[in-house]
Amino acid sequence: MLKHRKTIESLEPYRPGKPISEVKRELGLTDIVKLASNENPLGCSPKAVRAIIEWTKDIALYPDGNCTELRNALASRFSLSPSRFLFGAGTDQILEIIAQTYINSGDNTIMGWPSFSRYEAVTRIMDGTAIKVTLTGDYRLDLKAFLDAIDDKTRIIWICNPNNPTGTIITEQEQREFLKRVPDNILVVLDEAYHEYVQDANYPRSIQLLDEYDNIIILRTFSKIYGLAGLRVGYAISNENIISYLNRVRGPFNVNAAAQVAAVASLEDREFVEDSIRINQEGKQYLYRAFDDMGLEYIPTHGNFIMVNVKKDSVQVFRDLLLKGVIVRSGDIFDMDNWLRITVGTPEQNATLINALKTVL
Ligand SMILES: Cc1ncc(COP(=O)(O)O)c(C=O)c1O
Numbered sequence: 578m579l580k581h582r583k584t585i586e587s588l589e590p591y592r593p594g595k596p597i598s599e600v601k602r603e604l605g606l607t608d609i610v611k612l613a614s615n616e617n618p619l620g621c622s623p624k625a626v627r628a629i630i631e632w633t634k635d636i637a638l639y640p641d642g643n644c645t646e647l648r649n650a651l652a653s654r655f656s657l658s659p660s661r662f663l664f665g666a667g668t669d670q671i672l673e674i675i676a677q678t679y680i681n682s683g684d685n686t687i688m689g690w691p692s693f694s695r696y697e698a699v700t701r702i703m704d705g706t707a708i709k710v711t712l713t714g715d716y717r718l719d720l721k722a723f724l725d726a727i728d729d730k731t732r733i734i735w736i737c738n739p740n741n742p743t744g745t746i747i748t749e750q751e752q753r754e755f756l757k758r759v760p761d762n763i764l765v766v767l768d769e770a771y772h773e774y775v776q777d778a779n780y781p782r783s784i785q786l787l788d789e790y791d792n793i794i795i796l797r798t799f800s801k802i803y804g805l806a807g808l809r810v811g812y813a814i815s816n817e818n819i820i821s822y823l824n825r826v827r828g829p830f831n832v833n834a835a836a837q838v839a840a841v842a843s844l845e846d847r848e849f850v851e852d853s854i855r856i857n858q859e860g861k862q863y864l865y866r867a868f869d870d871m872g873l874e875y876i877p878t879h880g881n882f883i884m885v886n887v888k889k890d891s892v893q894v895f896r897d898l899l900l901k902g903v904i905v906r907s908g909d910i911f912d913m914d915n916w917l918r919i920t921v922g923t924p925e926q927n928a929t930l931i932n933a934l935k936t937v938l
Contacts, residue, residue: 584704611904612920621804622849628842640834664832668798668811680705686733689718691911696735716743720755733764739771742918744878748779771880773802803843808836860921867931901933
């Protein structure tokens with residue numbers, strides 16, 4: 578009989594948001610509004626689409642395993658050496674690579690809770706334990722409690738900033754104070770998947786910290802503001818030493834060629850990024866007002882998603898919204914049973930969501 582690794586036994590597969598096609602088919606609906614996975618409601622840059630069409634003549638060729646063009650484009654944008662970048666099929670894959678590089682059986686990692694669930698999954702796959710530190714009363718990462726949780730088995734600390742699902746941030750000063758206190762044999766992963774959306778002057782400029790600390794990795798993605806989630810491309814920025822070890826684990830052609838050309842083209846389209854920020858800001862204000870009118874508590878967000886307390890079983894509300902063609906995330910997966918996580922959409926999508934929510938509640 579086949580024997581899987583023991584540590585896999587208790588793992589559960591990731592529960593993705595419902596795909597639009599499935600909801601359409603199951604419910605016989607034609608118009609679906611998906612606000613479940615923090616995707617960009619504007620799609621992606623037309624420059625990215627053109628780059629992919631141009632690239633199709635090369636489909637038969639393996640991708641550039643070094644992501645040279647993308648690497649150089651980012652290196653020049655951030656004025657960093659190209660050797661400080663590592664690319665992955667989404668930051669999801671980089672989380673796996675980090676875990677495979679640094680976690681031995683019996684080690685632990687520290688994360689907030691609720692926070693991005695993959696930190697726990699990648700830890701457990703490596704037979705480690707994820708220590709989950711409850712958020713503060715105002716739904717922020719409790720960095721003091723993170724420090725208290727450190728022990729001699731701690732290998733990695735996951736900082737999700739802005740935090741998914743609460744949309745809260747830690748500030749530059751808080752991050753600096755924290756890093757000063759973390760022993761330098763512990764890796765600190767600064768997951769900044771949503772950083773482009775943040776409009777707060779106190780948000781950390783983490784890249785500046787790279788020269789001060791040898792134990793940090795910054796994660797960024799093309800899935801969110803650049804709207805390339807379907808292509809799977811994200812990157813890590815760190816020092817050459819860390820990157821060289823991650824590269825030993827990384828597969829040779831892990832980022833597909835379409836993703837690479839689209840990412841390069843997307844970087845050139847600043848207008849698309851600015852439009853995405855603007856529509857997100859406007860959408861947030863609209864949703865805040867609507868929730869206020871409805872008497873619903875929400876967590877002011879720095880990302881492109883909002884947690885709202887619907888004061889009812891969120892799984893039931895999720896199902897009721899689904900019947901109306903609106904897909905959101907129920908908070909039960911984050912142990913926030915009466916809350917929904919809603920991605921900020923276009924003005925039309927936001928209005929559809931609010932109308933549906935009013936009917937359902
Ligand atoms: C905080 C955070 N990190 C990482 C990811 C993974 O993004 P991707 O693998 O698409 O780059 C997500 C996706 O939702 C996220 O919310």
